[in-house]
Amino acid sequence: MTEQHLPASQLALLPIAAFTATGDLERLDPALRRGLDTGLDISQLREVLVQLYAYAGFPRSLNALGVLMKIVTERRQQGIEDAPGHAPVAxxxxxxxxxxxxxxxxxxxxxxxxxxxxxxxxxxxxxxxxxxxxxxxxxRDNLDWRSRELATVGALSALAGVEPQLQAHVRISMNVGLSAAQLRQAASVLAQAVDADSGRRTLQALERHLAPAP
Known part of the structure; x- marks a missing residue:
């Protein structure tokens, strides 16, 4: 894997964040399961859903946390022991x-x-x-800033009318080390896993950021 490609675990955050933001719990369920299967631990997923209340509101964050809790319980009953992760250390x-x-x-x-x-x-x-x-x-250091920004981009990409905030977080994503190629990959994943509008909004925000100043 080259530095131009995001790992499967970080890519899995994008639809999770998008479906949390839109309140699409039916599609969030399999997205969370895929996240666990890619190696994301329970603490990381829980942290993403907690953070997203700041962008999508408490009701959708709480609902998403309820889905994650149900999934973890079901998988444990099936003999699947997902990695718990760790609480913030700092x-x-x-x-x-x-x-x-x-x-x-x-x-x-x-x-x-x-x-x-x-x-x-x-x-x-x-x-x-x-x-x-x-x-x-x-x-809170149980989730790195690149993952936090990917989750934020995923959430904002799925919401109409927040293009200025999405633009800001595309810029912030690059400030914390994500490359243009990785963000294009994120846009492609959003278009395929969420909907065409989510991918389009992310790609347009990236192209605006990369455009030379007039």
């Missing part, structure tokens, strides 16, 4: 350290400090993004 910052850690994580992911008139208009959302999403969630 301590999660608290108090004022949480804002500092989240700001640092966000800056590293985005490639520069994130500011703008929207955050001046609604400073609460800026605080929540920095402390909770990028502080609490992205400080």
């Amino acid at each position: 301590p999660i910052p608290t108090g004022t350290d949480l804002l500092a850690a989240g700001t640092a994580n966000q800056t590293r992911l985005a490639g520069a400090p994130v500011t703008g008139p929207l955050f001046d208009f609604a400073p609460a959302i800026d605080l929540y993004l920095k402390t909770h999403l990028f502080g609490d969630i992205f400080s």
